[in-house]
């Protein structure tokens with residue numbers, strides 16, 4: 772049986788880019804959960820608020836991923852911002868990719884996303900939503916946080932591989948605090964004003 776190496780994070784943090792390169796480097800498969808949901812029709816209904824995304828059927832999705840892991844001789848890289856649907860016993864490590872909210876905002880705007888969707892995701896990154904959900908599902912020993920800000924993919928991969936090989940435990944969760952960093956940059960008040968009230972577009 773293979774275990775899941777989860778690459779989790781807010782949309783746009785670089786999960787696919789990292790997961791693809793890691794998968795080549797380790798010679799193991801990479802599954803993108805959002806793609807799997809579409810390809811295998813593992814969704815229940817269309818989310819009307821976000822018309823371009825589908826609501827996954829969590830039970831079917833979990834079953835499908837567990838099945839892939841049980842039938843795999845090797846570990847599998849699983850990418851998703853809601854990867855916390857995999858039972859903890861199937862998880863080797865959950866790597867949370869973090870990105871400075873301002874850089875994330877630029878990336879999401881480049882995708883042409885709506886103002887509401889951009890703000891929702893930037894705020895979610897600033898407030899550690901993804902990290903919280905990963906900690907609740909897998910526990911602190913399996914969760915690793917990687918700051919991808921101003922790093923190239925090779926540097927990010929090195930940090931992930933060090934953690935997977937157990938060389939160090941430098942990336943224990945909780946050390947990344949965007950609000951503190953934004954405050955040190957003198958932009959906290961402006962940031963919160965801009966993002967905390969999401970108007971209906």
Ligand SMILES: Nc1ncnc2c1ncn2[C@@H]1O[C@H](COP(=O)(O)OP(=O)(O)OP(=O)(O)O)[C@@H](O)[C@H]1O
Pocket residue numbers: 780781782783784785786787788789852878919922923924927
């Ligand atoms: N380390 C990096 N440095 C600079 N740009 C990067 C880096 N990693 C990813 N990018 C760029 O950021 C954008 C988003 O990357 P990617 O699609 O990998 O994110 P994602 O987390 O998989 O997004 P989604 O949640 O929508 O699947 C892409 O244009 C990608 O080229």
Ligand SMILES: [Mg+2]
Pocket residue numbers: 786787788803850
């Ligand atoms: Mg992706």
